[in-house]
Amino acid sequence: EAGVTQFPSHSVIEKGQTVTLRCDPISGHDNLYWYRRVMGKEIKFLLHFVKESKQDESGMPNNRFLAERTGGTYSTLKVQPAELEDSGVYFCASSQDGRFTDTQYFGPGTRLTVL
């Protein structure tokens, strides 16, 4: 069974440009999470989808970030316009039923560099 996949693995863009990150969760997993790790800091939660609905978006830093999960399958995270402080590694995770004992399976991450 395929794990969580993320595309691209790396992205280098200039300040003011737009970038879209994609996450494909494990098939059948209704819960999809986005996290981010800024260099030298801890991994921080961004938002959580249950199927196509946003369950919790309390970690989204500002309105330059837009997450979607059309059809409840893959998800995209768009940053527009990108700022220097957006650089970091963006992780996606999925879980089957969202119970508190449920395991979140992580993808390899997308390393975003904003110049």
Add this chain to the structure above:
Amino acid sequence: AQSVTQLGSHVSVSEGALVLLRCNYSSSVPPYLFWYVQYPNQGLQLLLKYTSAATLVKGINGFEAEFKKSETSFHLTKPSAHMSDAAEYFCAVRLFYNQGGKLIFGQGTELSVKP
């Protein structure tokens, strides 16, 4: 606010020596606790999790962790380090009332294993 503290951003041990990675949490309610490992160029992989059953939890690759409520700790140990254990380790907490069960991570501890 809930938080997780990992003591030591970098730990170095000799091959065959005991591995001890420290994790303390702050929470007014019993948490669920997780240890994840990230090998180079890979996603986070679950090592083990505490979900209020046995306080001593055994995980993959010979790792185990003990939940100590009185010390608010969940330290990760392995009796004998292997070169393949070199990676970054993350402690995380999830509170039962967290909507959607987002994970709150510590800062991470990078483990080096010397021959």
